[in-house]
Amino acid sequence: MRIEVVGLGKAGLPLAAIIADSGFEVIGLDISKERVEQINNGKNPFSDEPGLDDLIKKYGGRRIKATTDIQMAAKETNVHIILVPLFLNSENQPDFRYIDEAVMGLLTGIKKNDIVVIETTLPVGTIEDRIKPKIENAGWRVGQDVFLAYSPERLMSGFAISRFKEFPKIIAGVDEESSSRASEVYRKFIPRLYLVSNTRTAEMIKISEGVYRDVNIALANELFKLCEKDGIKYNEVRQFANHEFCHLHQAGLGVGGHCIPVYPNFLIQKNKEGTPLIQLSRKINDGMVKYWIETIKNDLKKLKKQNVTICINGLTYRPGVKELYHSRSLELVKQLKALGFDVYAWDSLLSKEEIESLGIKYKKPEECEYVFGEFLIKTG
Ligand SMILES: NC(=O)c1ccc[n+]([C@@H]2O[C@H](COP(=O)([O-])OP(=O)(O)OC[C@H]3O[C@@H](n4cnc5c(N)ncnc54)[C@H](O)[C@@H]3O)[C@@H](O)[C@H]2O)c1
Numbered sequence: 454m455r456i457e458v459v460g461l462g463k464a465g466l467p468l469a470a471i472i473a474d475s476g477f478e479v480i481g482l483d484i485s486k487e488r489v490e491q492i493n494n495g496k497n498p499f500s501d502e503p504g505l506d507d508l509i510k511k512y513g514g515r516r517i518k519a520t521t522d523i524q525m526a527a528k529e530t531n532v533h534i535i536l537v538p539l540f541l542n543s544e545n546q547p548d549f550r551y552i553d554e555a556v557m558g559l560l561t562g563i564k565k566n567d568i569v570v571i572e573t574t575l576p577v578g579t580i581e582d583r584i585k586p587k588i589e590n591a592g593w594r595v596g597q598d599v600f601l602a603y604s605p606e607r608l609m610s611g612f613a614i615s616r617f618k619e620f621p622k623i624i625a626g627v628d629e630e631s632s633s634r635a636s637e638v639y640r641k642f643i644p645r646l647y648l649v650s651n652t653r654t655a656e657m658i659k660i661s662e663g664v665y666r667d668v669n670i671a672l673a674n675e676l677f678k679l680c681e682k683d684g685i686k687y688n689e690v691r692q693f694a695n696h697e698f699c700h701l702h703q704a705g706l707g708v709g710g711h712c713i714p715v716y717p718n719f720l721i722q723k724n725k726e727g728t729p730l731i732q733l734s735r736k737i738n739d740g741m742v743k744y745w746i747e748t749i750k751n752d753l754k755k756l757k758k759q760n761v762t763i764c765i766n767g768l769t770y771r772p773g774v775k776e777l778y779h780s781r782s783l784e785l786v787k788q789l790k791a792l793g794f795d796v797y798a799w800d801s802l803l804s805k806e807e808i809e810s811l812g813i814k815y816k817k818p819e820e821c822e823y824v825f826g827e828f829l830i831k832t833g
Contacts, residue, residue, distance in 0.1 A: 454638070455480065457530035459555045460537035460573075461488055461519060463499055463776070464606045467613035468536060468572070470508035473516040475642035481519040482526040482558070492519040501775055501802065504614035527562025532638050535559070536572040536606060538711060545718045547576050549583065556584055560591045565598050570624075570635050572606040574659050574712065576719035580652040585627055596628035602635030603652040605659035610774040621645040625655040663716035664731055669702040670713075671734035674741055677704030707741040707781040709770025714738070714779045742784050749789070749825060756823070760795050764821035768800040768808065775802045777811075785825070786813055797821055 454477060458469040461483040469481045483489050491498050493514035497506045513519070520526055527533065537551040552573055559569060571584060580603045585595050593599040604624040608616040622643045626632030636648050649655050673691070680687040691701040708714045717735055721728045753761050770780040777783060782798070789796045797816035798808050805815045818824045 454532060455530040456638075457482060457526050457533045457559075459483075459526075459533065459535045459558070460551075461485075461492060462536070462538070463502070463610050464572070464608055464613070465534075465536035466492070466497075466499065466509070467502060467505055467608065467617065468534065468606070469517050470505060470512060471614065471617045472642050473512040474508055477516075477642070479512075479517045480526045480530050481517055482521070482523060483519060484521060486521055489519040489521055492517065501611060501773060502613050503611070508614070523558040524561045527559050528564070529562075531564070531566065532568045532570070533559050533563065534570045534572055539573050539575065539715075540711060541715055541718055546722055547719060549579075552579075552584075553587075556587050560588065563593070563599060566600075568600045568602070568631075568635050568638060570602045570604050570639070572604055574605055574663070574716060574719075575603070575656050576723065577653050577656045577660065579656065581627060596630050600626065600631040600634045602626040602631050603655045604635070604639060605655060607659065607662070610771070610776065617642075618644065621647055623647050623649050623655050623658055625649045625652045627652055660716045660719050663713045664720065666702070666713050667708055667717050667738060668730060668734040669700070670705075670708055671737040673702040673704040674707075674737055674744075676701065678744060705741065705781075706745055706785060707738040709778065709780045709782075710774075710776060711778040742781055742788060745785060745825070746788055746792070749823070753823060758822070761823050762816065762821040763789065763794055763796045763823045763825065764816055764818045765789075765796065765798045766800075766818045766824050766826035768798050768811075768813075769802055773802075783811070 456472050456477050457480045458465050459482045461469060461481045469479045473479050481492060488498055492509060495510045495513040497509040499505055535552065535555045537555045539552055540548050542548045571580060580601065585601055588595055588599055588601060595601050602624055604622060607620055607622060622645060624636050624639055624646060625648065626635050632648055636646060639646050649658065677687040680690060687704055694701055717731045721732055765782050765786050768777065768780060768782045770776055770778065786796055786798055797814045799815065799817050800808065808815045
């Protein structure tokens, strides 16, 4: 059995490494020539992912062969796992471009008895209503010639390898035979695998996790604002309020990254009437940038000084993860700049050149008169 992993990103590459480490030959497909070359040279593009360096050094170009050749990758393998991104378009609707391209790519080379497993987080119904018809339109009988399943990726950047080894993973096929064949393969490299009723349930399980986080972060942000008004320390409240049935989240600048702020929209866009809490939570979390701008303005008034240099300490959406998608700190910099403030940024994961390439001035926190650090709010 040879396994294809389509999309060698922050999620796909650790998966390819885990599969290789379980003894299987992997062909990794990516559209980025640079990434493919790096991996084949044994170099890990994600140095912030513990444990991945060793695995890529060991298997890159050997048991994991990376390629940009779509047809060859599909022809030479019999299990095809897709883990490409799914973003939102400007109307907050899911943009299926990458996943559609990846599925159409597979269809240039798949064979009878091949198994296709999608891992990208998807809106409910995508496997049955979008992916399955594409495979059938290419002439394959799903469940008889080709088998289709869904197993959403649940890793967290920075913990990818350990999550694959320890975290429960779910899987579901579009029919009994697909469930059975796909889970038989996955059990060979995922130790804690659970078969759930159907692909719609599996899609909803993954989205629900993201929505739970978003709603609870919104609650934390609201409680934080109320505490601030009353001179109460939210972190102290949180520390002593939390117990088995109460799990107050951290408050902050909102929610970034391409997971938690994205997935609630999968439900909202399909059911505007039925998602008031989910919609409000999105609004509260995205509104935190404005809240902090008001706080910063009030702090600056107290300094009684003109043209104060402000440093935003930390631009990535989460500490330790070099990812800027929907970063609230970037939005904060943008809005402060638009208001005419003298704003700079610093980040332990980004070089001066990388920060300047974002159109942002670079200065270290100690070189500025006022420092804002989202991660300091969370912990301090
Ligand atoms: N990163 C995470 O923490 C995380 C966690 C859970 C789930 N996920 C899931 O994984 C998906 C991918 O996330 P990521 O962080 O790996 O993204 P990423 O941007 O790091 O990587 C995506 C990779 O896919 C490649 N790609 C895009 N279209 C392709 C195609 N048609 N064929 C081959 N390669 C293609 C890109 O070149 C890139 O290397 C997310 O959308 C999400 O559903 C990610």
